[in-house]
Amino acid sequence: MAKINFGGVVEDVVTREEFPLEKARQVLANETIAVIGYGVQGPGQALNMKDNGLNVIVGQRKGKTYDKAVADGWVPGQTLFEIEEALEKGTIICYLLSDAAQIEMWPTVKKYLTAGKSLYFSHGFGITYKEKTGIVPPADVDVFLAAPKGSGTSLRRLFVEGKGLNSSFAIYQDATGKAREKCIAMAIGVGSGYLFETDFYKEVTSDLTGERGTLMGAIQGIFAAQYEVLRENGHSPSEAFNETVEELTQSLMPLVAENGMDWMYANCSTTAQRGALDWWRPFKDATKPVFAKLYDSVKTQAEAARSIDLNSQADYRVKLEAELKELRESEMWQAGAAVRSLRPERN
Numbered sequence: 018m019a020k021i022n023f024g025g026v027v028e029d030v031v032t033r034e035e036f037p038l039e040k041a042r043q044v045l046a047n048e049t050i051a052v053i054g055y056g057v058q059g060p061g062q063a064l065n066m067k068d069n070g071l072n073v074i075v076g077q078r079k080g081k082t083y084d085k086a087v088a089d090g091w092v093p094g095q096t097l098f099e100i101e102e103a104l105e106k107g108t109i110i111c112y113l114l115s116d117a118a119q120i121e122m123w124p125t126v127k128k129y130l131t132a133g134k135s136l137y138f139s140h141g142f143g144i145t146y147k148e149k150t151g152i153v154p155p156a157d158v159d160v161f162l163a164a165p166k167g168s169g170t171s172l173r174r175l176f177v178e179g180k181g182l183n184s185s186f187a188i189y190q191d192a193t194g195k196a197r198e199k200c201i202a203m204a205i206g207v208g209s210g211y212l213f214e215t216d217f218y219k220e221v222t223s224d225l226t227g228e229r230g231t232l233m234g235a236i237q238g239i240f241a242a243q244y245e246v247l248r249e250n251g252h253s254p255s256e257a258f259n260e261t262v263e264e265l266t267q268s269l270m271p272l273v274a275e276n277g278m279d280w281m282y283a284n285c286s287t288t289a290q291r292g293a294l295d296w297w298r299p300f301k302d303a304t305k306p307v308f309a310k311l312y313d314s315v316k317t318q319a320e321a322a323r324s325i326d327l328n329s330q331a332d333y334r335v336k337l338e339a340e341l342k343e344l345r346e347s348e349m350w351q352a353g354a355a356v357r358s359l360r361p362e363r364n
């Protein structure tokens with residue numbers, strides 16, 4: 018593995034140069050990769066693997082999502098099957114149902130995990146919380162994960178643009194002695210940029226923290242707080258939204274992605290620079306206790322328990338839709354929809 022210095026800490030990573038696609042193809046040459054589930058990660062990973070020349074089939078229950086798979090070019094009876102048929106044909110089972118559905122479908126999946134097959138995840142959830150999920154694979158199958166660090170939608174978009182999301186990988190069970198090379202080959206096959214190694218516990222713990230924290234939960238909270246303060250002080254929705262979200266996503270974050278926040282600090286007005294240098298620490302001090310509380314809630318498995326309990330309630334979908342509606346219909350995101358519709362490229 019390549020040794021890379023990450024700000025003073027040296028880590029082993031796998032790059033595409035070291036483990037080229039050709040090698041992934043060789044490792045997986047005799048495998049039938051069955052992607053079970055065609056939600057968000059399913060399409061991204063299945064289409065990328067197919068375009069990378071791997072032997073992929075999809076297992077999806079009938080309905081709207083099955084129709085989407087057909088529209089994406091999967092052929093019923095040839096490369097698209099009902100879940101059980103795909104489970105039977107697959108030698109590497111990519112378990113890409115929602116984490117809640119993975120619990121429900123486990124007794125079915127387990128039946129098809131015969132000796133020498135592989136069980137692939139994109140999250141450490143099912144295995145780490147096995148006391149809650151009941152997901153305990155047979156001892157004679159390989160179990161590993163590749164977890165793209167981003168949405169399945171961007172996994173596919175970046176692949177089409179010739180780029181790649183980074184993924185973590187982890188091996189939980191090596192029954193055949195080949196789990197590691199199969200895992201890395203799969204991670205390259207789904208279109209990853211570089212790979213960093215983790216374990217199932219660390220993957221799920223960091224992932225749950227990140228999505229509840231700066232990736233979605235914390236950022237939405239900070240957006241809402243600043244937007245409200247601006248509105249309470251007489252600024253228009255347009256001004257408040259542009260100064261809170263639109264400038265960040267359209268102008269500054271692409272530059273931060275390219276060059277880092279340190280560069281951004283060095284390349285804005287001296288006025289912005291002074292203020293941002295003065296204010297980042299108070300924001301850190303105010304939010305760090307919340308992040309510590311969040312991490313604790315993940316570590317004690319309270320987050321996992323809440324997610325499993327709520328997801329299994331009969332009226333969960335209805336309640337979820339009400340929560341999503343509230344967000345969608347908030348003034349801030351309605352203002353956002355209006356702002357997006359005015360972007361010149363939309364016309």
Ligand SMILES: NC(=O)c1ccc[n+]([C@@H]2O[C@H](COP(=O)([O-])OP(=O)(O)OC[C@H]3O[C@@H](n4cnc5c(N)ncnc54)[C@H](O)[C@@H]3O)[C@@H](O)[C@H]2O)c1
Pocket residue numbers: 054055056057058059077078082112113114115116118121122139140142164165166167168169170
């Ligand atoms: N969403 C992402 O971009 C993302 C990113 C990284 C990792 N992951 C992980 O990848 C896995 C898949 O997540 P996702 O967001 O793509 O899933 P999802 O919520 O989009 O659902 C995937 C599929 O589950 C099927 N499904 C739901 N309930 C079912 C049931 N009862 N029986 C049969 N099928 C059912 C749906 O039809 C759908 O095809 C999860 O482990 C998730 O944590 C997701």
Ligand SMILES: CC(C)(O)[C@@H](O)C(=O)O
Pocket residue numbers: 166167168169224228232
């Ligand atoms: C895309 C995310 C947030 O990174 C993923 O972890 C998920 O659960 O959807």
Ligand SMILES: [Mg+2]
Pocket residue numbers: 224225228
């Ligand atoms: Mg996640």
Ligand SMILES: [Mg+2]
Pocket residue numbers: 165166167224228
């Ligand atoms: Mg994630």
